[in-house]
Amino acid sequence: MLTLPQNSPITDGAAACLHRLRARIAAAATAAGRTEQSITVVAVSKGHGTAAIQALAQLGVEHFGESYLQEALAKMDALAGLELNWHFIGRLQANKTRGVAERFAWAHGVDRLRIAERLAAQRPHRAPPLNVCLQVQLAADADRGGIPAAQLPALAASVAVLPRLRLRGLMCMLPEGLSTAAQRAQFESVHALLLELNRGGAQLDTLSMGMSGDFEAAIAAGATLVRIGTALFGSRNAQPGP
Numbered sequence: 001m002l003t004l005p006q007n008s009p010i011t012d013g014a015a016a017c018l019h020r021l022r023a024r025i026a027a028a029a030t031a032a033g034r035t036e037q038s039i040t041v042v043a044v045s046k047g048h049g050t051a052a053i054q055a056l057a058q059l060g061v062e063h064f065g066e067s068y069l070q071e072a073l074a075k076m077d078a079l080a081g082l083e084l085n086w087h088f089i090g091r092l093q094a095n096k097t098r099g100v101a102e103r104f105a106w107a108h109g110v111d112r113l114r115i116a117e118r119l120a121a122q123r124p125h126r127a128p129p130l131n132v133c134l135q136v137q138l139a140a141d142a143d144r145g146g147i148p149a150a151q152l153p154a155l156a157a158s159v160a161v162l163p164r165l166r167l168r169g170l171m172c173m174l175p176e177g178l179s180t181a182a183q184r185a186q187f188e189s190v191h192a193l194l195l196e197l198n199r200g201g202a203q204l205d206t207l208s209m210g211m212s213g214d215f216e217a218a219i220a221a222g223a224t225l226v227r228i229g230t231a232l233f234g235s236r237n238a239q240p241g242p
Ligand SMILES: *Cc1c(COP(=O)(O)O)cnc(C)c1O
Pocket: 044, 046, 067, 089, 090, 173, 210, 211, 212, 213, 227, 228, 229, 230, 231
């Protein structure tokens, strides 16, 4: 695998984007009385090639998110020399669970017990537990998948006892075009669900919420992991495919 030169345009561009993003995260964290270190950045690299991933990895980014299994596996193979944590953030269909169970560190879009059971059965014994976030359905946007809040406690209880998985928390995805106040209210409702589960005995430590267009509101509402694509890599449409 090639090492990118320190001053290539791609490395300089990535460094500038990362610097700007970190400054915004730090400001949002400070405004919320939190530390920047309490927020993990997952760089969402779907639609972008391996050189862009490598550039961010060389700048210290350790977490990368992908939504499409075949695209992700090709990049993992190409970047096998790097120690990266891969997050599957797409909707999980039953026929994709094996690849996710075998190759990823995290799965964020779990919203059905059947999918979690397949992940547990297919997670290799030699691998550490697969970190799982349950996707919560938001009232404002039922199309994006997720479990309705009323069914969440039962699903969480069932997933928590599956072998080879570690239930870490909740994930959500907001529709575009909400006001900042509306974004924050939605994120706070998901945070409240997590606190409720923990009061019931769960031990969840992860709120996976916030994308390029709404991560500041998510951080204000307690996000511990933000999934950032466009603000780090630029527009996906402008890029050649992987
Ligand atoms: C694409 C995607 C992101 C990143 O979106 P940006 O708006 O580009 O930051 C985050 N989460 C999920 C689930 C996604 O599919």
